[in-house]
Amino acid sequence: MTILEAITRADLIRPNELDPAVKLRWLSALDGQIHAELLRAHAEAPGPFRGYDETTELQSTRLLVGYPYDELYLRYLLMRIDLEHGELDRYNNEAAAFNRLWQSFAGQYCKTHFPNGVSGLRF
DSSP: OBHHHHHHHHHHHSOOOOOHHHHHHHHHHHHHHHHHHTGGGBTTOOSOOOOOOTTSOTTTOBOSSOTTSTHHHHHHHHHHHHHHTTOHHHHHHHHHHHHHHHHHHHHHHHHHSOBTTOOOOOO
16 A cells, blocks of 8 residues: 555545645654564564655555555554544544554564574474
């Protein structure tokens, strides 16, 4: 999923007046956290994550988590929009959906990627 796809889908589901730059910062922070806490801890980690800003090409820049777990970006944006609007019931529902997707992605990633310093098992 690209940055533009995530923001556009969230805005279609939950119309809002928030500046797209705010949503871009949220996505940047989320991908920064994903990179720092999960991807970088594994041997096949991608290069450094520099974040997204006003110079980032929104239409072509792909977010770090791919299909089938990329729905977590939509849930994250909806969760943040709901929090900004004080919609706590909606926020809690989206947070639960986000957390389920995050746990599923993180679990699968850890199962399929060796941690740093481990190259494989020997018997």
